[in-house]
Amino acid sequence: MSVTTTDGVLALVRPDLRDFAGYSSARSEGGDGRIWLNANESAWDNDASPDSGLRRYPEPQPAALRQALADMYGVAAAQLLVGRGSDEGIDLLIRALCRPGDDAVLVTSPTFGMYAVCARLHGTRVVDVPLTDTDDGFECDFDAVATTAEKEDARIVFLCSPGNPSGTLLPRDAIRRLARRLHGRALVVVDEAYVEYAQAPSVANLIEAHDNIAVLRTLSKAHALAAARIGSVLAHEALIGVLRRCQAPYPVPAPSAQTALAAISRTARNSTVGHVQAGVDERKSLYAALRGLAGVRRVYPSRANFLLVRTADTERVYRRLLAAGVVVRDMRGHAALGDALRISIGTPEQNACVLAVLREVLGELADARSVAPVQGDNA
Structure with missing residues (x-):
């Protein structure tokens, strides 16, 4: 059934899509x-995967997975859309x-590049309000964000929390105030791909009071399912309904859905909590060690x-890291990060290798400086 009302968050939906079936x-x-003879599927299994069920198209929104994810994220199933990673949600x-x-x-x-990529592929302007580089790390000027969003008629404000690559966790109250100020004008999308590592509450429970807040979650990071491509959009159920009508017919492969269900079982989630804590401990150790290295300007x-x-x-x-077989993310393409690398937290052995x-390399740089010839009359 099509939705024709323009009340609340639906007023932000493109007018030509409000009745889109x-x-x-x-x-x-x-x-x-x-x-089942309505989908033109093969009547016989592939010999390589007999009795796998793969000859049938999967559920558009796997009900068991959708409910399990909703329970884990603390929202109603009607407030959740399952898709191919956070990228599809964006x-x-x-x-x-x-x-x-x-x-x-x-x-x-600096932030996750897919917001701008998706916008530009869609022919949508991208307005940037850069984070402020402070002594305490990168910070978001929420007043500037709100003012610019109003001035530029931004339809969506993308916030990454914790930020990629900044690592900054945005204040919950500031997000709530921004959504209140932009109500009826813009949707505030909070990308929480890394929130498990922040060991902080999600802002998903703000959706009930603020229908112009949407949250992106993924199983790619803390749940270690990057190849399964399972992401979720959490939002007001009216907006979820619109997104479902815009989504491809079969976005979640059945094997990915089955793997995801197993990965978020209670037993598996207990293991994930332990892995997250190990990652947080390693992050703290690597942070301290890097800060003690001469030649490291800032961590x-x-x-x-x-x-x-x-x-x-x-x-x-x-x-030198590449030569040692260590691949990190080169961030120098960002205007404000001309001397920066992003280093993912690995195992203790991997971090020790970094x-x-x-x-070694920074020590060589220090030695080179210490023996540099003094420029004088006879140089």
């Missing part, structure tokens, strides 16, 4: 049918709310599973 897949029809939100060539989204750089405090690091010779450090390489 989307594609009605064959799997969404038929109820408890016994003989893309769907932009497509549903932003008119190509007309509307804008707001980002706070930013982080509430995620990575550290943002500035060094005296980032090109040389990056190349430190060994850094000690």
Whole structure:
């Protein structure tokens, strides 16, 4: 059934999509049918995977997984959309709310690049209110964000918390105040891909009181299912309904859904909690060790599973790490991060390898400076 009301969050949806019915897949029809002959599937299994069920299209929104994720995230199942990682959620939100060539989204750089990529692919303007680099790390100027969003008619404000690559956890009350100020004007999307490592509460429970807040969650990070591509959008159920109609018919492969269900069982989640704590402990140890190295200009405090690091010779450090088989993220393409690398937190052995390489290369740089010839009359 189409939705025609423009009350609340639906007023932010593109007018031409408010009555959009989307594609009605064959799997969404038929109820408890016994003989399924409506989707043009093969009548025989593939010999490589007999009795796997893979010849059938999967549920568009796997009910058991959707309910399990909703329970884990503390929302109603009707407030959750399962998709192909957070990337699909970002893309769907932009497509549903932003008119190509007309509307804008707001980002706070340095931040996750897919917000801008999806917007530009959709023909949507990207407005940037950069984070402020302070002695305590990167901070968000929420007043500037709100003012700019109003001035530029931004339809969506993307906030990453903890930020990627900043590692900054945004204040809950500031997010709530921003949503209140922009109510009826913009959707505030909080990307919580790394929130488990912050060991802090989600802002998802603000959705009930603020229908212009949406939250992105993923199983790719703390739950170690990056290859399964399972992400969720948490939002007011009216907006979830719109996103479902904009989504591809079968976004979640059955094997991924089955793996995800097992990965968020109570037993598996207890194990995940232990892995997260180990990651947090390693983050603290690596942070302290990096701060003690000569040639490391700055290590930013982080509430995620990575550290943002500035060094005296980032090109040389990056190349030496690669030569040692250690691949880190080069952040120098960001305007404000011309000397920075992002280092994911690994196992104790992996982190020790990173430190060994850094000690060697930075030690060489220090030695080179100490023996540099003095420039004088006879130089």
